[in-house]
Amino acid sequence: MKPDNVKKSDFPLANVGYDRDSVDAHLTAVAASLAALEAQIASLEVERGAVRRQASKSSEPPKQEHSSPRTEDEVSARLVATRMALEGADRDEIRLKLSEGYELADLDALLDDVIERVV
Numbered sequence: 282m283k284p285d286n287v288k289k290s291d292f293p294l295a296n297v298g299y300d301r302d303s304v305d306a307h308l309t310a311v312a313a314s315l316a317a318l319e320a321q322i323a324s325l326e327v328e329r330g331a332v333r334r335q336a337s338k339s340s341e342p343p344k345q346e347h348s349s350p351r352t353e354d355e356v357s358a359r360l361v362a363t364r365m366a367l368e369g370a371d372r373d374e375i376r377l378k379l380s381e382g383y384e385l386a387d388l389d390a391l392l393d394d395v396i397e398r399v400v
Contacts, residue, residue, distance in 0.1 A: 284312035284319070321363060329356040358383040359395060366399040 287308050292301075332353055351359070358379045365375045372392055379388055 284316040287312040287315060318364075318367070322360065325356055325360050329353060332356060352384075352386075354383045355385055355391065358385055358391060362392065362395040363399060366396055372396060 292304065294301075328351060332351055336353075361382075362375050362379060365378065370378075375395075376388065376392060379385065379391070385391055
């Protein structure tokens with residue numbers, strides 16, 4: 282579902298039920314959140330593509346400097362961490378999930394960065 286679909290949702294009028302202005306305001310807020318998440322996912326997908334292109338050009342793994350392209354595991358882990366943080370998971374929950382599923386050079390630095398951006 283796209284943000285515009287959420288904002289344009291129409292509900293039938295009824296004598297009892299929810300306040301229409303409140304529902305419209307809520308749908309607008311949900312659409313804005315959805316659009317922000319889609320933009321963040323698109324950004325991470327572009328970054329993942331750049332990592333893949335670089336990896337195919339060079340047999341050396343990318344350096345782990347902040348300005349260097351990230352590994353595919355790091356890009357995926359950032360996406361998972363961002364989603365979990367937005368859903369209200371705490372740092373320990375996110376750390377556990379990432380440590381079980383991803384090979385990361387500096388998990389704490391990744392968590393610091395993601396949590397700082399989400400909060």
